[in-house]
Amino acid sequence: MxxxxxxxxxxxxxxxxxxxxxxxxxxxxxxxxxxxxxxxxxxxxxxxxxxxxxxxxxxxxxxxxxxxxxxxxxxxxxxxxxxxxxxxxxxxxxxxxxxxxxxxxxxxxxxxxxxxxxxxxxxxxxxxxxxxxxxxxxxxxxxxxxxxxxxxxxxxxxxxxxxxxxxxxxxxxxxxxxxxxxxxxxxxxxxxxxxxxxxxxxxxxxxxxxxxxxxxxxxxxxxxxxxxxxxxxxxxxxxxxxxxxxxxxxxxxxxxxxxxxxxxxxxxxxxxxxxxxxxxxxxxxxxxxxxxxxxxxxxxxxxxxxxxxxxxxxxxxxxxxxxxxxxxxxxxxxxxxxxxxxxxxxxxxxxxxxxxxxVGKSLVPTKGGTWCVANGGAGAEKLQAALDYACGEGGADCAPIQKGATCYDPNTLEAHASYAFNSYYQKMSRGSGTCDFGGAAYVVTQPPRFGKCEFPTGY
Missing domain, CATH: 3.20.20.80 (Glycosidases)
Structure with a gap:
């Protein structure tokens, strides 16, 4: 039909x-x-x-x-x-x-x-x-x-x-x-x-x-x-x-x-x-x-x-x-x-x-919860420093954004930082202040998407 x-x-x-x-x-x-x-x-x-x-x-x-x-x-x-x-x-x-x-x-x-x-x-x-x-x-x-x-x-x-x-x-x-x-x-x-x-x-x-x-x-x-x-x-x-x-x-x-x-x-x-x-x-x-x-x-x-x-x-x-x-x-x-x-x-x-x-369906399923993404206006230097912290001392799971991994593409600082920030944020049970990184990140209520990479949530 x-x-x-x-x-x-x-x-x-x-x-x-x-x-x-x-x-x-x-x-x-x-x-x-x-x-x-x-x-x-x-x-x-x-x-x-x-x-x-x-x-x-x-x-x-x-x-x-x-x-x-x-x-x-x-x-x-x-x-x-x-x-x-x-x-x-x-x-x-x-x-x-x-x-x-x-x-x-x-x-x-x-x-x-x-x-x-x-x-x-x-x-x-x-x-x-x-x-x-x-x-x-x-x-x-x-x-x-x-x-x-x-x-x-x-x-x-x-x-x-x-x-x-x-x-x-x-x-x-x-x-x-x-x-x-x-x-x-x-x-x-x-x-x-x-x-x-x-x-x-x-x-x-x-x-x-x-x-x-x-x-x-x-x-x-x-x-x-x-x-x-x-x-x-x-x-x-x-x-x-x-x-x-x-x-x-x-x-x-x-x-x-x-x-x-x-x-x-x-x-x-x-x-x-x-x-x-x-x-x-x-x-x-x-x-x-x-x-x-x-x-x-x-x-x-x-x-x-x-x-x-x-x-x-x-x-x-x-x-x-x-x-x-x-x-x-x-x-x-x-x-x-x-x-x-x-x-x-x-x-x-x-x-x-x-x-x-x-009609008008997002490629990302809508779920409950919140996510943490990079603030693109924060500047490359601040984003890079926050990304390094999240993947280092912060203990975020950054394996998916390594070259050849599922979330490497798009290969941009903002995309990689968003994934790392969200990993840290979910790991910290979305606690208050865990999605800030000195102004380099903020919380969103819709699941973000960069390329084919789906961002995990604590739910």
Missing amino acids: AHSLAFFFSLLLIFTLSITSEAAPSIGINYGRVANDLPPPSKVVQLLKSQGITRVKLYDTDATVLSALSNTGIKVVVAMPNELLSSAAGDQSFADNWVKANISAYHPATQIEAIAVGNEVFVDPNNTTNYLVPAMNNVYNSLKKLNLHNDIKISSPIALSALSSSYPTSSGSFKSDLVEPVIKPMLEFLRKTGSYLMVNAYPFFAYAANSDKINLSYALFENNPGVVDSGNGFKYNSLFDAQVDAVNAATSALQYGDVKIVVSETGWPSKGDSNEIGASEANAASYNGNLVKRVLNGSGTPLRPNDPLTVFLFALFNENQKPGPTSERNYGLFYPTEQKVYDIPLTVAEVAAAPSSE
Whole structure:
């Protein structure tokens, strides 16, 4: 029966795509590269194809990556970094040269479908907001000169922080100081060029900041009572839909409700610092797995029921050089080794074939107990010293992380330290203060996973 359903849904998707690709629901993924341990782009392309991923979003126009994506059939969103916006806004020839070198040199062999001009510009500390719309116009003019303006859309991802109000959903509105200078001109540009508004939406941030008020199941697309919007009367069963519709409400309030939304980033971290409530592998698997299922079922949001969603998951890999809290380095669906952090469906066929109870299932069984893991932000010197202590005087069982043993891979300091710290912590019966190591470790309530290595518990 599962195979028959998968075949049916595959035919349904093909039929839908044959009508109009823009009207079909779609899952893509963000391919960030702020790391020093990622596989080469050629191997990444093989990974994307093996997972059935047909859309990818980049944060630049790296030549090696764009060349690797050539003739693959994978649609690509590229980006003009924020630091180039002032030049692109003030000099049409700069935009012309940038488009020739970074777009027309690769397209159409590399199927570039959109250019993200900047990223979350309104919160850029370098204050590039005033350059945004002029840069978008100049890049569009450059595409037009090359007759590429009908093939390639132009947009710019905005964060939900651009809203002054998002709850209740119907009250969604943009910050007043952004409306006239940039929001209205940008929406007018998007309408005129037939493009869409890119939105980065993260229910995780809202939940972590308001866990006393927001039901975790509501944030993870799990069964929950839902939230009825007092303004429009719609019932929302997920925080994600509520966030997207808050932006829809904001654009409608400015009379631009016809401009569609593409979710350019969303995700959930599989690991976080002790104060990052909800960051865990099980929750990440649940959020992303249920999100894929929700998107690929083809329905829009309560405010836009006839507009199927296009969503780009964040992110393909864990990126070990991203600054900030631990969560920033743990949004990936895959480790740099190309092993899955957790198992979720990514295609219509996989969603159809998987029992509903299996969608968003972590690769690690959930058990009672607590575990001790390394604090990646503590620094290599502190982690190494703590690892040496745990495996030496601490008497931790470090045999599994020796070369050739079951937990040697991934061969990283953080992974090995986590295993050693947890071994010591369990040996000490999870006593108070036995998972600290001078700030190099912290306790988590979900079983950690590095590669194929399962961490033992005292239970």
